Amino acid sequence: xxxNSALRPAQVLELWRRTIVEGVxxxxxxxxxxxxxxxxxxxxxxxxxxxxGLAANLAIxxxxxxxxxxxxxxxxxxxxxxxEDDRRSxxxxxxxxxxxxxxxxxxxxxxxxxxxxxxxxxxxxx
Numbered sequence: 001x002x003x004n005s006a007l008r009p010a011q012v013l014e015l016w017r018r019t020i021v022e023g024v025x026x027x028x029x030x031x032x033x034x035x036x037x038x039x040x041x042x043x044x045x046x047x048x049x050x051x052x053g054l055a056a057n058l059a060i061x062x063x064x065x066x067x068x069x070x071x072x073x074x075x076x077x078x079x080x081x082x083x084e085d086d087r088r089s090x091x092x093x094x095x096x097x098x099x100x101x102x103x104x105x106x107x108x109x110x111x112x113x114x115x116x117x118x119x120x121x122x123x124x125x126x
Contacts, residue, residue: 007116022108037058038069039101041054042054042078047094050092069092077098
């Protein structure tokens, strides 16, 4: 796939499918869309990140963010820390394990992108 060509919707879906399927095959942690969105924000947007800020960014409740962070914390993909400047605020921080997970996931996406071609796309969008 040429790097300067735009992907069509069916190709994007095929890329998504291949990436997810390969993640399942490699027994990667099963993250919800909400958990992955939070993880991507924390790792791709400038810090600091707070529960309040993540909730506002995603237009979801703070308890919903907290539940997602509970799971991400269990996996050691993020860590929470009380903000020393404002003890009411909880900072969300990156971890090495989370960084490795996302780096590996980016590799899955890149590998899937290399295999996408027009004849392979057979999914009709209706």
